[in-house]
Amino acid sequence: MRDVSIIGIGQTPVGEHWDKSLRELGFRALHAAMKDAGVERIDALYVGNMLSGELTAQEHLGALIADFAGLRGIEAIKVEAACGSGAAALRVGYMAVAGGLHDFVACIGVEKMTDQQSGTVTSALATAADADYEALQGLSFVSINALLMRRYMHEYGYKKEDFANFAITAHANAMNNPYAMFHSPITARQFAEAKPIADPINLLDSSPIADGAACVILAPTAIAKEFTHKPVRVKATAIATDTLAVHDRRDPLYLEGGAISAQKAYAMAGVGPADIDLFEVHDAFTIMSALSLEAAGFAPRGQGVRLAMEGEIGLSGRIPITTMGGLKARGHPVGATGMYQIVEVAEQLREEAGANQVQNARLGMAQNIGGSGATVVTTILERI
Amino acid sequence: MEVARYWRTTGQRYQLVGEVCPNCGNRIFPPRDVCPVCEKEARTPFTFSGKGEVYSYSTIHVAPEGFEKFAPYTVALVRLAEGPLVTAQLTDVDEDEIRIGMPVEMVTRVLREDGERGMLVYGYKFRPARPVSADAPKAAAAPARVTEPATNMSELSLVPQPTA
Numbered sequence: 148m149r150d151v152s153i154i155g156i157g158q159t160p161v162g163e164h165w166d167k168s169l170r171e172l173g174f175r176a177l178h179a180a181m182k183d184a185g186v187e188r189i190d191a192l193y194v195g196n197m198l199s200g201e202l203t204a205q206e207h208l209g210a211l212i213a214d215f216a217g218l219r220g221i222e223a224i225k226v227e228a229a230c231g232s233g234a235a236a237l238r239v240g241y242m243a244v245a246g247g248l249h250d251f252v253a254c255i256g257v258e259k260m261t262d263q264q265s266g267t268v269t270s271a272l273a274t275a276a277d278a279d280y281e282a283l284q285g286l287s288f289v290s291i292n293a294l295l296m297r298r299y300m301h302e303y304g305y306k307k308e309d310f311a312n313f314a315i316t317a318h319a320n321a322m323n324n325p326y327a328m329f330h331s332p333i334t335a336r337q338f339a340e341a342k343p344i345a346d347p348i349n350l351l352d353s354s355p356i357a358d359g360a361a362c363v364i365l366a367p368t369a370i371a372k373e374f375t376h377k378p379v380r381v382k383a384t385a386i387a388t389d390t391l392a393v394h395d396r397r398d399p400l401y402l403e404g405g406a407i408s409a410q411k412a413y414a415m416a417g418v419g420p421a422d423i424d425l426f427e428v429h430d431a432f433t434i435m436s437a438l439s440l441e442a443a444g445f446a447p448r449g450q451g452v453r454l455a456m457e458g459e460i461g462l463s464g465r466i467p468i469t470t471m472g473g474l475k476a477r478g479h480p481v482g483a484t485g486m487y488q489i490v491e492v493a494e495q496l497r498e499e500a501g502a503n504q505v506q507n508a509r510l511g512m513a514q515n516i517g518g519s520g521a522t523v524v525t526t527i528l529e530r531i
Numbered sequence: 532m533e534v535a536r537y538w539r540t541t542g543q544r545y546q547l548v549g550e551v552c553p554n555c556g557n558r559i560f561p562p563r564d565v566c567p568v569c570e571k572e573a574r575t576p577f578t579f580s581g582k583g584e585v586y587s588y589s590t591i592h593v594a595p596e597g598f599e600k601f602a603p604y605t606v607a608l609v610r611l612a613e614g615p616l617v618t619a620q621l622t623d624v625d626e627d628e629i630r631i632g633m634p635v636e637m638v639t640r641v642l643r644e645d646g647e648r649g650m651l652v653y654g655y656k657f658r659p660a661r662p663v664s665a666d667a668p669k670a671a672a673a674p675a676r677v678t679e680p681a682t683n684m685s686e687l688s689l690v691p692q693p694t695a
Contacts, residue, residue, distance in 0.1 A: 270596040279540060280561045281618050283532070283642060283654065285591070285598040286606050293589035294608050294618075301587070301631050346590040394608055394616035395567065399586075 148245045152371040152378035152531065155184025155364035156490045161328045161478035163261040164358040169203050173212040173257040176360035176486075180253060184364040185374050190249035191222040195236030195256040197229050197482035201271035202263050212255065222249070228386075229275035230431065231517030232256065233485025234524035237363065238384045244365045256486025257360035268356055272481070275518040277392035289353060289432070290345035291393055291519045296434035297347055299400055303449040307347055310433040311338040312455035314351050314475050317430060320462070321472025323502040324491075328357050328478030352433040357478035361486035363493065368531070377497045382418075382510070383527040385411035391521045404523040405442030405514060412512070412525035413444075420444040423527070424508040425467045425495055427488040429516035430474045439514050440468070443525070467505050470495060485515030489526055496530040532645060532652050542576075544654035547637055549615070551577035558613040581637030582660065583611040588621060588629050597643045609635055609657050623658040634660035 157179025159172055167175075173194065181189070194208045205211065209223030228235040233256030240254040260268055269289075273282040276291055299305065314333060321327035333351060341349040371378035389404035390396050397403065413419055420443060430436040437451030445466050446454050459465040471477055471491040474484055492511035494500050508530065515524045542548035549560030554571040558579070566573040586608040594602040605621045607629075621629060622640055635657040642654040 265593065266596045266599060269593060273595050277618075279536075282595070283652070284606060284619050285594065285601065285604065285642065286618060287591055287593065287595050289593070290589045290591045290606050294587040294606070297589060298587035298608070298631070342592075343590075344593050346592070348589070390567075392561075392618065394618045399608065399616070 149247055150368035151241055151244045151365055151381045152368040153363045153381065153493050153528070154366045154371050154374045154378050155180040155182070155186065156362070156493050157181070157183055158326050158361040158487060158490050159359050160326045161357045161359035161480060161487070164259070165261065167358070169199055169205060169208075169257060169259040170211055170215040172259060172358060172360040173208070173255050174216050176257065176362035177212065177216055177253055177255055180362035180364050184366075186251055186364060189218065189221065189251045189253045189364065191240070191243055192218065192253045192255065193236040193239045194223070194225045195232035195234070195254070195482050195486060196225055196258060197227060197232045197275070198258060198260065198271050201274060202268065203259055208257070212257075227482070228522040228524070229517035230429070230479075230481045231485060231515045231522040231524050232482035233361070233487065234384070234489060234513065234515035234526055235386060235517075235522070236486065237381075237489055237526060238386055238524060240365050241381055241384045244367060250366060250370070252365045253362055254365065254486065255360060255362045256483035258480035258482040259358050260356040260480060261358050275521075280394070281392050287345060288519075289348055292432040292434055293345040293348040294393065295399060295438070295519070296352075296432070299434060299437065300347065302400065303452075305452055308335065308339055309452050309456055310352065310437070311335045312458070312460070313430060313433040313436045314338055316455070316460055317469040317473040317475035320470055320503055321476030324471040324477060327472040327476055328355060329472070329476045348432055348434075354431045354474035354479035357480045359478060359480035359483045359487065361483055361490045363486065363489060371531075378531050379493045379496045380529040380531050381526070382529040383412040383415035384524070385415060386522065386524050387411060389521050389523070391518060393519050400438070401448065402438045402442035402516075402520045402523065404520050405439055405516065408523040408525040409443040409514065412527050416527045416529075418510060418527065423466065423510050423512045425470050425492065425505045425511045427470070427492055427511070427513040428468045428473065429484070429514055430469055431479060431516070435516060436468065438520070439516065440466070442523075443512070443514055462503055462505055470500065470503050470505060485513070485524060488513035488515055489528070492526070492528050496528055532643070532650060534650070537650060537652065545639060547579040547581055547655060549577050549579055551575050558615060560611065560615040560617055579611055579613055583609040583617070583635055583657070585621070585629065585631055585633045585635060586610045586616055587631060590626055597645065605629060607657065617655075620656045621658065622656040628659070636660045
């Protein structure tokens, strides 16, 4: 297997792009990444996306974006794993380059959500859950997370406000990310008084829907230095699955897919949680941050929230998370999110994170979660 | 909901028909063809009692399409007496009465309406378990407050009835 590196990154601002279509967003991120890498041609394109069929009546995104980008003829496919689509696309690109099938591969994550009304988007997001046994019962995706949060609070004795620091930290970090959707700090009081969505989850536990696209260019590490003086090695990428429905889990409060995926990634990279300098968590809801921190081995079970309460998740804390705003404040364009996480980890390792730079960052990790934990993609990147 | 999809899931939605694994005895709901415990084939039907308790719950304020007119409503994970968790709405109960661990029982209710001329989709919901006592007068067994009228479906013998 060949060693693989990221030689270029690109992203659009996350937000409400009423003036830009799905294909334009995808192309802009691709164009920025190709320019950053200094490549004019790629061999293949893998497009991570979840909801283009549901929300834009458009599938077939591989060919769509390849054609729009003037790359007609190349290999191009869409990769779908619900909200885990972005990092799953990186995994597919990694396999192509590591396996020697392609030298230059673009991996995009793209999503267009804000053209639709919230009820339509709520239903579309619920397709990540079990259609016959969760969605048919009237469950929204938020409410599935709310069931987990309520039980977590009950089992481990936490109060609602104990989760506040996840959201406060994300908003504070987004202030210095020009691509983030929100540039507004929030307070513990605002968190406590936010509008309920699905009790106990309120608006400020929840990441916002958004439009956006992010992209990386992969190449064999052996030739990466010919294109960039700061390549970032893909040290590990691993996907694991769990039951689609929460009710089928052995223990709903344990992200088994997250644990398996993290263990596979640690084994592949030859490292452990103590070696990771920053961790982009999938903070779609505050409860998911806690569960992901526990599954990835940064906290014992039931203690993930404690890392937030004790201030260990800040930029100079024990394990910095959501360093550029996370899903909560950078925004959550679902199928693009995993690729934003990877681009942000790469920014940190290239020392381009500005005021949010994690000092001496050498190893960064991202965990991108599809559904309520049915697909979990863990990616570990290393500064070369 | 598509008609074919409706009919092929009536067993589980009306009667909580799942499966029992002939190999390890694990009770499975919703039905699946491979036992998640021993990974052997499992296709022997098993009808659940409909009794259980609340494992977790949430009141939905922002509802998906097709459920807007019901909001706010409460959904739950219910631990069935035979073991599995099931995802369902709670009904016939005030929100502030709901507790984790509260005993509940399955009833049949309308889950959603597919527009003016579409289907009424019936399925299971759970309500607080009624006291089961031969001595209790019949009136005492009635729920203190019925927030949703019983449907014709719930009068059928498909529904577990209190023995009082």
